[in-house]
Amino acid sequence: MAGRGRVTAALGATVLVVAGCGSTVAGSATWPGATLERVALSAADLPPGVQFDRIVERPGLPDSAGTPPSMLSRPEGCANALTNVIAESAERGPGSAAKYSVGYDGARIVMTVLSWRLDLGKLEAAAVRCANFEAFFDSRAQGIPITTTELGGVEKGALAYQQTMQLNGSPSSVYMAFINVGKLALFGIAFPTPDPRIEAKASLPQTFLDVVAKQAAKIRAT
Numbered sequence: 402m403a404g405r406g407r408v409t410a411a412l413g414a415t416v417l418v419v420a421g422c423g424s425t426v427a428g429s430a431t432w433p434g435a436t437l438e439r440v441a442l443s444a445a446d447l448p449p450g451v452q453f454d455r456i457v458e459r460p461g462l463p464d465s466a467g468t469p470p471s472m473l474s475r476p477e478g479c480a481n482a483l484t485n486v487i488a489e490s491a492e493r494g495p496g497s498a499a500k501y502s503v504g505y506d507g508a509r510i511v512m513t514v515l516s517w518r519l520d521l522g523k524l525e526a527a528a529v530r531c532a533n534f535e536a537f538f539d540s541r542a543q544g545i546p547i548t549t550t551e552l553g554g555v556e557k558g559a560l561a562y563q564q565t566m567q568l569n570g571s572p573s574s575v576y577m578a579f580i581n582v583g584k585l586a587l588f589g590i591a592f593p594t595p596d597p598r599i600e601a602k603a604s605l606p607q608t609f610l611d612v613v614a615k616q617a618a619k620i621r622a623t
Contacts, residue, residue, distance in 0.1 A: 434497075434499065436516070436585075437498065437499035437514050437515075437516060437585070438499055439623055440499075440514060440585065440619055440620045440623045441455075441499040441501060441512075441514050441616070441619075442501065442503075442512065442612070442615060442616050442619055446615060446619065447503060447601075447612070447615075448601050449600070449601070450599065450600030450601035451503055451504065451505060451599070451601040452502075452503070452504030452505075452596075452599050452601075453501065453502070453503055453504075454501060454502045454504075455499075455500075455501045456500040456501055456502060456511075457500075458498070458500070471484070472536040472537060472538065473536065473537040473538075473539070473540060474531075474534050474535060474536050474537065475534060475535045475537075475544060476530065476531065476534055479530070479531035479534035479536075479547075480534075480536050482527040482528075482530065482531045483524060483527055483528070483577070485527075486520060486523045486524050486527050487519065487524075487588070489520070489523070490517060490518075490519070490520055491517070492515075492516055492517045497515070497516050497517075498513050498514065498515050498516065499513070499514045500512070500513045500514075503612055504594070504596065504599055505596075505599055505601045505602060505603030505608060506595060506596050506597055506598075506599045506600075506601065506602050506603065507593065507594070507595060507596075507602055507603035507604065507605065507608070508591050508592065508593060508594055508603035508605050508608055508609060509591070509592045509594040510589060510590070510591045510592075510608075510609055510612055511589060511590050511591075512587065512588075512589040512612065512613070512616055513587065513588055513589070514585060514586075514587050514616065514620070515585060515586040515587065515588070516585065517584075517585075517586065518581045518584065518585070518586050519579050519580075519581055519586040519588065521558070521559075521560055521579060521581060524560055524579055525560055528549050528551070528560070528562055531549050532548065532549050532550070533546070533547075533548055533549075534546075534547055534549075535547065536566070545566055545567065545568055546566065546567045547564060547565065547566045547567075548564070548565050549562050549563075549564050550562065550563050550564075550565070552576060552578075552606060552610075554606070554607070554610045555578055555580070555610060555613065555614070556580065556614070556617065558580075558581070559578060559579065559580040559613075559617075560578065560579045560580075561576070561577065561578040561579075561606075561610070561613075562576070562577045562578075563575075563576050563577075563606065564576075564577065573593075574593065574605075575590060575591065575592055575593075576590065576591040576605060576606045576609050577589070577590050577591075578609070578610070578613045580613065580617050582617050582620040582621060583620065583621070585620055587613070587616055587617060587620070589609065589612065589613050589616070591605055591606065591608075591609035593605055
């Protein structure tokens with residue numbers, strides 16, 4: 402189980418380029434942060450019983466600070482391919498992104514609204530190149546098979562993927578989505594996370610896709 406957790410964390414780091422080392426804190430938004438705060442979903446936008454937390458990045462930390470280092474892979478670079486694409490065009494600094502987590506019994510979803518547009522073409526190309534790859538803890542370890550498959554159910558022009566690893570013959574998946582909405586963008590990732598203490602229940606990937614669609618709709622409506 403410890404190995405699986407480590408691999409899942411590595412998969413999550415694939416897209417959480419502005420996730421870094423965050424904490425749930427109170428704060429006031431500054432421009433363009435004020436725009437992002439206005440368009441980001443809040444607890445009031447979600448079903449009763451959902452665990453909702455706003456996350457503010459610690460200033461001055463590099464991307465993905467505090468997360469496990471990227472795993473080795475064959476083909477090379479597939480373990481962090483999507484991270485690299487996002488980092489190439491990322492805007493940084495206060496107000497560049499608004500981030501929050503949504504917890505259900507069955508899923509933990511992390512959503513990020515960005516002040517810039519994603520390069521969806523490069524993201525799609527990276528996902529295609531890494532449709533099938535192996536990840537390694539070190540060069541002497543046996544490779545862990547991982548697939549990246551397109552996920553339906555998102556709006557036209559958006560990208561969504563299911564990334565699945567096979568660890569000791571048992572599959573484990575994370576779900577990702579990327580959308581440009583006007584001058585802004587959003588991306589999200591969902592982890593299957595049972596937590597019977599949370600009243601709201603999730604079914605993946607549908608619950609994740611519902612949150613993604615709701616966030617895109619709020620950006621358009623605001």
